[in-house]
Amino acid sequence: MTPHPQMLTGTIIANSSGRSDSYVGDPVERGANDLQGYEEIDCHINGEFTVGCRKEGGEVYLPFSFLHKYFEVYGKLATYDGYERFEWSHSYSKVYYPKGKYDPRGVFMYFENYNVEVRERVKCVTAIEGVPVSTQWEVQGYYYPTQIAQFGLSHYSKNLTEPEPRSKVFEDGDKELASWEVPLGASLSRVLDAGAGSYVAQFNSPGGGFFSSVNKLQGDNEDSLPSGVFLKVDHVLDFILSLNLKLSGNSSFTVVLQNREKREVFHLHYIFSDLLISAQDQHIYHGIGLSSGWRRITRDLIVDLQKGLVYQNKPKRKLSRSKFKVMGLIFRGSGSLDNLTLSSSEHLAQFYDAARWFVRHQDPSTGGWPNPVKRRVAPGMADLEPGWYSAMGQGHAISVLARAYHHSGGDPQYLRSAVAALRPFRVPSAEGGVLSSFLGKFPWYEEYPTIPASFVLNGFIYSLLGLYDLKTISSPDYVKEAADLFDQGMSSLKRLLLLYDTGSGTSYDLRHFTLGSPPNLARWDYHATHVNQLLLLATIDRDPLLISTAERWIGYMNGKRAAHN
């Protein structure tokens, strides 16, 4: 019922100018003389504060600097086609329209646009396993399965969308032989290596490695470093280094980079250590672990440099690849190398680094990848203690593993790991799993398995994509479990989706329902993620709810609102 229309009559105040249909202005129709009627006027905002405005006739003009703060809208002056205009944007995020039906063998969402490793909250990409290390919730760094999966999925996707990389092999011990500078007492020889199954370059320099501990790093400088076997190069643009490597203890290799303008020289040292990253001045250190067997190493040299600078609190802005060149490589101590290459990209190698990480670090008893940090989601929710699982992390990992299974031509280790990763989806949050339920009716896979439940929307949908990937890509024996979880999740999603709709945007989670707290509104990039996820789901599920909701949510990004009564 309508409670008090007489109040409406008494208090509605509309624009007093009465020019309600004239708001699409056409300045061409106004002479410059009209501006003479301008005057200053105070605008009292809700009786709370005052803003300086302008008045012309019956129209009042309000400054954008106020509107920007009050409504969080965005604007900028732009000049093109010979005149200046002001561009008003209701939101700052982008909608990605799917190009076709979602295919788990193809790109993941729009992740070809991601560059996970340059994010500020990535401490470094560990040279031990080739995956990012997060500082988001713990400053010393930790392995965050969700981030590692996004790293893998972005490289898998880029591999499909980017042009074929440029690649130059410098030394393979066989066909490509480099001109090494071998100092007195050192040696470099090509030998047939039983482990590698091919000819490799074997080096030995008398100085050995120069590190036995991280502490010894202090005080090192270029001059005091032991010499090694040196390969001079003068290579621009391609900064993805890859090589097969077998190192003895205390051995190392170094890449020498130069800033071409400033002539500043940086040394990226990859050392026999389990150090994540360390740096002093122009020397940046990544540990490559303590393994003495063959391994394939892939490094984005510019990322390694950037992280070393950030480590020293140097300016964090993105480094421009065009400003650097590789001057040379130095191998110290003893070891063997093969297929030494510089490429414009090595997306598949980086993808497999992530996929192998998941195979290697899965808890065999639970199927989960633990998040090793304490996480407080909201006051009123119990903290997540180190070791918690995330449905988003599990789902993302499954998306990585399903693609690795497909791309590898059916390597069973990936499928086994992906199927094992389903287990936490059946275990309630209170028992260490990721399964919650909306009032006992609608199962929900929790990005953050909080008590009470948080029902984060985007994380839930990402977990559904993982389930969909596995159900689509796996052998029939395994389909049922993933398919059941997917179907059950889709059903919950459709039933609860509208609870996130605020009529002018979306909420990030349902903490307002479980805690009675204010809604945690999704900022525009999360809102856009919700939209992008729905658009993608709509390519694999015909329920019109998905597409109609996505379209309305797109409207919210352009200032549309749901109707009021």
Added chain:
Amino acid sequence: MTPHPQMLTGTIIANSSGRSDSYVGDPVERGANDLQGYEEIDCHINGEFTVGCRKEGGEVYLPFSFLHKYFEVYGKLATYDGYERFEWSHSYSKVYYPKGKYDPRGVFMYFENYNVEVRERVKCVTAIEGVPVSTQWEVQGYYYPTQIAQFGLSHYSKNLTEPEPRSKVFEDGDKELASWEVPLGASLSRVLDAGAGSYVAQFNSPGGGFFSSVNKLQGDNEDSLPSGVFLKVDHVLDFILSLNLKLSGNSSFTVVLQNREKREVFHLHYIFSDLLISAQDQHIYHGIGLSSGWRRITRDLIVDLQKGLVYQNKPKRKLSRSKFKVMGLIFRGSGSLDNLTLSSSEHLAQFYDAARWFVRHQDPSTGGWPNPVKRRVAPGMADLEPGWYSAMGQGHAISVLARAYHHSGGDPQYLRSAVAALRPFRVPSAEGGVLSSFLGKFPWYEEYPTIPASFVLNGFIYSLLGLYDLKTISSPDYVKEAADLFDQGMSSLKRLLLLYDTGSGTSYDLRHFTLGSPPNLARWDYHATHVNQLLLLATIDRDPLLISTAERWIGYMNGKRAAHN
């Protein structure tokens, strides 16, 4: 997790002026010459349309006429203290802060501000029972229990908040004797009436009544009306007529009103008929039913006049009481009258008209007051077929009856009716009751018992107030049923309240959840109702959720929003 910060970096566009902290303007600091820097500039809104704006230095000014439409904010120019300013309002509604703990014996909410009978969707106040007739969902008019209850509650509340009414008795057959003009062949005498138990004025005019059917009304005009017993008065300001009346068939009485400026004369005819209302030109007809016994009639003459004008599609604006006067009364046919009075108000009489209506029209088998019209709440919900009950209507009726029970000093008919009115609260919507449930967990009393459920918030809370009124005012035997329903409802309210919170306002119902449709946002007067209801509930329930939510919702009315992540 944060999905794509690099997109943020690339696309956030803020106010290009950079004057982010200058929005609280102080025009005194600017010289008039600054305005010379003004120029016209186009503003492109979300790439969709263009608005003519103004630019001064790095600041861009947008016209309020655009902002009014785009954001639905309100503004007006106001001059006082010697200068003009523009007053910006985010909403147009009012918050009523309770003056103390809510008392079911006192005013209902802020209903002393209501004037139900002047609402456009009230066809008339029937002269048969003294209650409003609604045209909201059916144009010929019907009894809408919710509206009748609001009529009663507003008069009960006004009786407590307004000053003592002025009142003038013109004729009581005993102490106050009027100077009647009795035409030839007619008579007026004071007699002791057994039914009334006092002296009354008995009249008889030979012309008898002048209506046997509504059809005969066509063509009537002042001159052709039969004469009657006439009382000339010249009374201003007090337009509530009340009298005890006993009429023979085809008798009537007429009140002659005059517009003091225009000298226009109106005839309000109250006729022996079950007609609701009819009118032609200056003649307006209300039926007083076909009963030949004594009754007390209370009429707001200005409301009756207004409804008669609306009936003829005359301008619907509110009539000003100061512009009219009562010129006289005419009694035609035969009958008796007593206690003929003109007052500034007769709130209690009008309240009891409503209370008696509820006692008289309750379905004895169900305890409900049927809504006799079909109601479509939303596409996708089954229509409510005529005869449906409303938890709001039941609750409001209980609020009326509880007050009548209290005010009458314990008249048991009111308490019996109120207690019987609880029955539909136990009957599911699908079985003709008003009880729904949120996912089988939280019972909900439905203003509109739709299938699927609609969960209208304000109607639910009004039903809770009815339950509270009864539990507070009734004898212990009856307390338990109402108390249980109230407690159960309050528990549901607290659990579900946040589902209505959009972070910048509230939704009217939960149709988005039950139908998957866009949220039905509450316009500001409904939002204010939500706030006012929570503030009131917070005086009888200490749960901090109520007051903290109300305070946040008040902030929304001033442009505040819940935080985004």
